[in-house]
Amino acid sequence: MSAILEISHVTRRFTGLVAVNDVSFTLGQKEILGVIGPNGAGKTTLVSLISGTLRPSSGDIFFERNNITNLPTYRRARLGIGRTFQIMHPFPGLSVLDNVVVGALFGHGNGERDLTKAREKARAQLDFVGLGRFVDQRAEELGGPNRKRLELAKALAMQPKVLLCDEVMAGLNLVEIDEVIDVLKNIRQSGISIVVIEHVIKAIKSLSDRLLVLHHGDKIADGPPDSVLSNSAVIEAYLGRRRA
Amino acid sequence: MRVLRIGLILAVTVVLAALPLFGSDVLIQFGINTLLLAVLAQGWNIIGGYTGYASFGNSVFYGLGSYGVGIAMVQWNLPFAAGLILGGVLAIAFAFLLGIPVLRLKGHYFAIATLALAQVMSAIVSNVSIAGQNIGLVLPPLNNDYLFYELSLGLLIIATLTVAWLTRSRFGFGLIAIRENEEGAAVMGVNTTLYKVLAFALSGLFTALAGGIHAYWITFIDPESAFDISLNVKMIIMTVFGGPGTLIGPVFGAFVLSAISEVLSSEVTNVAGLFFGVVVVAAVVLMPRGIADVMRHFRSSGWRYFIENLRAHRI
């Protein structure tokens, strides 16, 4: 199974801080990769590097064997990389439907040129994430959990090959978390590989095929959830060193 | 409801087109001025209202259009149409060449950069001999206000139709997405740099054409009046007053403010400007999203609309 996404020795520095330090990993077809780590570990930076919002200080990123390290954000979107944002900023003045229409118009490939067809696709995605009855509301009127769904719908409307989810479960209750897990599993079923950044360990454990752990910008573990979560370095990162 | 609106707009357009037949000379001249201002407002609407980039440099496009016509007709003895084309080409070239670096800036930095560009262009043109330097150019006269009126109206109609096309096109959606959340738009596949420059060029084109018509109409241009920055501010005020990012708002704003300004200056010359300033201040405080927004919400909120605006924005 060839990797759809390959991160190769990627480092990102800011003045006085190394946010991501020589991180390498791959993402396979139809794989769900969970990324965890304490706050400030560099998870969102990593996602921004993949989506194109940030450029690496050094290292390369490959998508479907093509080097995309220097491609601008919108080109990566057209190639098939979609992302949700941790701090959600929908297009506030637009309706829920129109928010998703943007994704349908401009996403993977050249998107959909025809506005009517784009609207249909947008409606389909909104139904898929469960926001069907909110289509005409203004996006800024949605509550927290629904905003998360909107983020997903927008990314899905782009028909991505890889979906980067940044803390899509934060602030949800247990029932809502289960719903999101189901939606993500359905998304994977439809052929999309997913990178999921999360804090809710229990949820991500049941969802992910593999887990990646970041700590202070370093990758400290990469493997099946069970073995990663019992890794002592990982436990130390979260809980601190055991005093004997 | 929709049919009613379109019907109303068509009726108004027909009345406007027929105005020169029964209006006085003064009225027709006022009409030309107002129509051209409305074109400017609508042009600014494209870059400022729909794309969210408040340009203080549209006066440059106006000047380029004016001088395009001026240079073509005076220095090279070309017909008016050629002058308009020259002005348009200059505007588009400027938008692409200088738009790319300047559109990378956000918010008020973009505004200031365009303001600075306007100053620079004005100063440069004052020194270039083909443009007649500081003295300016005198164009061949054409005494046909009727023609200029219909030309201006035609340009306004085209500009408005273009904006209407924007609201239902993929390009327009991209612009609005850029305005609402530029990074979000990029992440969803919008080529933000290209779209911004295209919007800037489109905005500039209409502005330049208006400048060209105006130049031929008053038969005289000089750097100070052609690149006048207060014109840019007028465009902005009219658009914002009428409702940025709406179809009719800028036109409405232009008509209303122009009429008020005209009435005042015929009554009390000095106070006209003063009143204008006061109106601007009051409008920004009470109706920051323009008249269009007031009309949209007045039915549901009534007078509370203004109070809510105040409460939301004060500390």
Add this chain to the structure above:
Amino acid sequence: MDLLAQVLINGVLLGGLYAVMALGLALVWGVLNIVNLAHGAFIMLGAYLAWYFYAYLGIDPFIGLPLTAIVMFCLGYVMQRSLLNLIVRAPMFNTLLITFGLEVVLTYLAQLFFSADFRTINPPYAGNSIAIGPLVVPLVRLMAFAVALVLTLGMWLFLLHTKLGRAIRATAQNLVAARLYGVAPRHLYAVTFGIGIGLAGAAGSLYGTVSQINPYIGATLTAKCFAISIIGGLDNPLGVLVGGLVLGIIESLTVLYVGATFGDVASFGILVLVLVIRPSGLLGKTA
């Protein structure tokens, strides 16, 4: 060589004056996020005020500078408290528009009350010069420069080392946190704007001694102050000083070597370059 040195000296003296003109704008912009398009008009008002103090009360413009500054401070305080506080949390664009409206109002009022005649403040020592080697330095320009330096350094000390200065900077960074610390934002904002206008008034006094006053100088002065603020960065009064000096020197050099009418081209050209290359200014913090 002497000509070059003379031009440089002129540029430096001019730069100091420019710096103090821009100081108020940069403060209000950097701290309150209010882009004051009427700033030049306030400088103009300060100049007229100093002129009237001199013409009717015989108060020397340099000695009366604190008086002018205090009057303008009160004006600024009232303006912020009654009007500008109403739009502080609106999109930044609204501040551009409202201050533009203010600029129009102030200019017309000035035209109404002061007429369009050109005036200068001419204390008896106005024509004197000091000779430094082969160079000639007009006395008023030198005095204006000295005052400008004092004011700039004073602002720097004030913002960084006094309690009020720190409170102002804190409020700018985080309105909610400031409230939690017991700071009254409306008052503090008004004080800050007042200081900005007070500085404009002081700059106006100085301006009136070295140049001609009329109701319409506001717009160009505002534009120059913008350039200086951007070039120098909004974070730091010292940056504004650098920006002012840069602008003053470049303008003087351009006028000498290229032509009198190209002075503006140089200033605004630099502004565009700085914006495109480094929007936070020469001394400002990078994004």
